[in-house]
Amino acid sequence: MLQEIIFFCAAIGVVFYVYMTWYFSYWKKRQIPAPPPKFLLGNLPGSVTQKRNLTYDVDDIYREYKAQYAFVGIINLRQPNILILHPDLVKEVLIRNFNSFANNSFANFTDKNTDPIFGRNPFILKGDEWREKRGEITPAFTTSRIETMYPVIEYICKRMTKYLKYGNEQRRIGIDAKELAAKYSTDVVSSCIFGLDGGSFSGGKAIIREMGKTLFTPSWRVVAYFVVAQIFPYLRKFYKIKFVPDNVEQFFVDIMKDAVTFRRQTNVDRFDYLHYLLELQDRKKLNELDMVAHAITFFLDGFETSSIALQFTLYELASNRRVQDKLRQEIRDTLTKHTELSHEVVSQMPYLDQVFTEALRLYPPIPLLAKLCNETTEFRLKAGEYRTIEKDMQIVIPIYSLHRDPEYYTDPDKFIPERFNPENGGTRAFRDRGVLIPFGDGPRFCLGHKFALAQVKAAIVSLVSNFELSVNAKTKTPIVLDPRQFLAYHIGGIWLDFKTISS
Numbered sequence: 077m078l079q080e081i082i083f084f085c086a087a088i089g090v091v092f093y094v095y096m097t098w099y100f101s102y103w104k105k106r107q108i109p110a111p112p113p114k115f116l117l118g119n120l121p122g123s124v125t126q127k128r129n130l131t132y133d134v135d136d137i138y139r140e141y142k143a144q145y146a147f148v149g150i151i152n153l154r155q156p157n158i159l160i161l162h163p164d165l166v167k168e169v170l171i172r173n174f175n176s177f178a179n180n181s182f183a184n185f186t187d188k189n190t191d192p193i194f195g196r197n198p199f200i201l202k203g204d205e206w207r208e209k210r211g212e213i214t215p216a217f218t219t220s221r222i223e224t225m226y227p228v229i230e231y232i233c234k235r236m237t238k239y240l241k242y243g244n245e246q247r248r249i250g251i252d253a254k255e256l257a258a259k260y261s262t263d264v265v266s267s268c269i270f271g272l273d274g275g276s277f278s279g280g281k282a283i284i285r286e287m288g289k290t291l292f293t294p295s296w297r298v299v300a301y302f303v304v305a306q307i308f309p310y311l312r313k314f315y316k317i318k319f320v321p322d323n324v325e326q327f328f329v330d331i332m333k334d335a336v337t338f339r340r341q342t343n344v345d346r347f348d349y350l351h352y353l354l355e356l357q358d359r360k361k362l363n364e365l366d367m368v369a370h371a372i373t374f375f376l377d378g379f380e381t382s383s384i385a386l387q388f389t390l391y392e393l394a395s396n397r398r399v400q401d402k403l404r405q406e407i408r409d410t411l412t413k414h415t416e417l418s419h420e421v422v423s424q425m426p427y428l429d430q431v432f433t434e435a436l437r438l439y440p441p442i443p444l445l446a447k448l449c450n451e452t453t454e455f456r457l458k459a460g461e462y463r464t465i466e467k468d469m470q471i472v473i474p475i476y477s478l479h480r481d482p483e484y485y486t487d488p489d490k491f492i493p494e495r496f497n498p499e500n501g502g503t504r505a506f507r508d509r510g511v512l513i514p515f516g517d518g519p520r521f522c523l524g525h526k527f528a529l530a531q532v533k534a535a536i537v538s539l540v541s542n543f544e545l546s547v548n549a550k551t552k553t554p555i556v557l558d559p560r561q562f563l564a565y566h567i568g569g570i571w572l573d574f575k576t577i578s579s
């Protein structure tokens with residue numbers, strides 16, 4: 077009996093080993109260069125061990141191979157993926173040959189039957205459904221619409237500065253930048269989407285903030301699903317995952333219902349996102365879930381990314397006194413020319429734009445993009461050599477690595493907003509080369525990027541004109557991306573001190 081058990085276990089072990097290493101010669105057979113994968117870990121151990129952010133695993137491969145090839149093959153746990161190394165190929169995938177790479181690989185993990193809210197998000201949707209839903213909300217993010225929402229943003233900026241200024245000193249020393257940015261974004265989002273006061277700076281219980289925390293704290297269930305679905309990819313065909321927990325879904329359905337009823341009954345003329353959604357509902361006869369999904373798109377795609385961008389910009393300003401003073405001077409000079417800092421005025425402040433872009437370059441909130449290849453196609457490997465890329469292949473775009481490549485940026489790890497000086501070609505020169513893509517590019521380019529710029533820049537202007545910022549000793553340096561997160565967070569967080577500037 078014992079012998080049989082040993083034999084059975086050995087057989088299982090052999091089958092498992094063969095299964096896990098099945099694709100290890102995949103790239104060699106196709107004459108595509110590839111780093112050697114490790115058993116059970118592939119080439120991106122961080123995605124399994126959670127000890128080192130997988131952005132760094134990708135970055136190691138990027139640095140080793142980029143001088144010779146435009147892409148390499150990698151093994152993601154056990155699955156073959158393509159890692160792009162050249163910005164021209166990034167443009168090929170995101171813009172020129174968009175139709176072959178139109179979908180995000182996240183789309184394979186969920187759908188609207190399993191997750192009625194996230195499954196309706198443009199980021200997840202495919203084909204005609206994506207086009208339709210993206211088309212529905214695109215007009216909500218035009219410059220003129222954002223201008224109508226701007227007074228709300230300004231009002232929340234004022235509340236945030238008041239909250240910091242007039243409380244006791246604890247409110248200004250050792251502030252958790254993540255929490256501050258999240259409170260600010262929560263209030264902006266609550267007000268613009270639901271016409272509600274998020275309550276983050278009024279001392280009450282900010283329930284929307286609590287729901288946001290639940291929504292964005294990575295659960296072991298989701299991490300485990302990603303690992304298992306990478307090992308057994310066919311699992312995704314018949315088992316999808318729900319990202320938005322039931323209680324959060326119900327909470328948002330309820331507040332959306334209340335907000336819609338209240339707005340329709342009171343007939344308030346507020347040209348915010350909710351106003352836009354109500355018009356859309358009348359025009360397109362949207363059902364309740366479609367409405368909630370559009371509302372949550374704003375929250376899911378815009379909240380965390382904008383909060384991250386704000387915290388890293390504040391961190392770099394706090395670490396670079398010269399840049400902080402120069403920005404403050406730009407704000408003062410602008411105020412002498414204009415009576416108020418309207419959206420139009422703020423969006424035209426050149427140094428502010430350079431500061432924010434430089435923070436997005438160093439810390440892109442989404443460090444990696446993963447696209448799916450819809451049809452067999454060809455990629456140029458190096459001069460005169462092409463290779464076939466098979467349908468369903470996952471294509472990884474290393475935003476972080478492109479942004480930190482010394483070939484494109486002098487002193488790439490340093491915060492130097494002057495690299496984007498207009499006389500050097502501004503940000504345009506880098507965007508055109510495809511090496512500055514914090515918002516992606518092409519037809520799937522971030523839908524809310526104008527809103528993100530408006531929201532984050534308003535907060536920076538407000539904080540820098542009212543406070544001197546410095547880094548609190550609790551912040552561990554250098555910045556290291558948290559291995560347990562898909563988005564860019566610093567391990568241990570960013571802690572800042574605010575000193576009120578007397579006017």
Ligand code: HEM
Pocket residue numbers: 170180198199200210373374375377378379381382385440441442445513514515516517518519520521522523524525527528
């Ligand atoms: C600094 C803040 C932000 C950053 C860095 C950011 C970045 C990105 C990136 C990299 C993508 C993927 C693009 C691609 O696939 O090529 C994306 C997509 C998207 N973003 Fe943003 N985003 C930000 C803020 C926002 C905000 C505020 C909103 C909404 C109000 C928003 C809504 C969306 C949507 C709906 C998509 C999916 C677009 C599609 O697939 O068609 N984002 N964003």
